[in-house]
Amino acid sequence: MAYDILALDAIIYACILAVLCTGLTLTYKITRVPNFAHMSFAILGMYVVLVVTKIAGLGPYYSLPLSFAASGALALVLYYGVIKTLQKKGASYLTIMIATLSFDFVMIGILNIIADVISEYRITSREFTLRSFDGELFGAPAVLTVSLAIMAGLVVGLYYLLYRTKFGVSMRAAIENRSLAETVGINTNMMFGFSWFLSGGLAGLAGVLLALWFQGDPSLAAIMIPSVFAGSIVGGFTSIYGAILGGVLIGVSEIFGTGLLASATGAWVVAYRPVVAFIFIVVTLLVLPNGLASLRRRA
16 A cells, blocks of 8 residues: 555656656746746645635636646746846846746745735645545546646647647747747747746646645745756756656656655655755766757767
């Protein structure tokens, strides 16, 4: 039974991490700057599902489109309000990177305020879980099926969007060579804005899934961001599908690695789960600097 629960945790967490890594990689391909505020988008989605479930009294999955829209809108605020403004002023990549980190600090403060406001309704808004509100599908927790469906939909949907539609071809052209894309009449500003909205929206969906199975709290942004970066780095940081694979690898390794160690040495090991992500980052940068995506290029 313990191993069944461990496997369930690993699958759900791996799917969530794959979705988060995909969004982070997508924004990096556009701005060439790592977005340290990416997990804030997910935490916002987490509080949207809390409000929908415990205040509005609706089923948790009704919050999926709302979380997608809210987190996507927040991503647009960061892109147009901060990153785009700094780019127009000729800011360096380092400056923009620090700006995303500063935005994350601001959002953590705002999310803590939101948590305090929600607690006024006599609702637990810190270290909460909505697992009891989840149903069952095919004899398993619904969140398992939904997380697998979202990840599978992400793989198929992105492939179709990027390689089978004119919009996707224009988006790839804008990402690869912005100046050339603008020369042939592609609205790169709209393409980049859509990419950021999509990235934030995906993070919002991940936040809903996190709240339905794991423990939700504003501090989760700082706790999970190393794992998200690890998945993107292992995948190659510029490869969308590499990010999905990297996220799954990190997610499964974190859950099974610490879970199996905990069964042998004690539960104290679980607190050091984020160390797994840092180990992957160090090993990848030393052995395979361009991540798993470079293996395909070599082949």
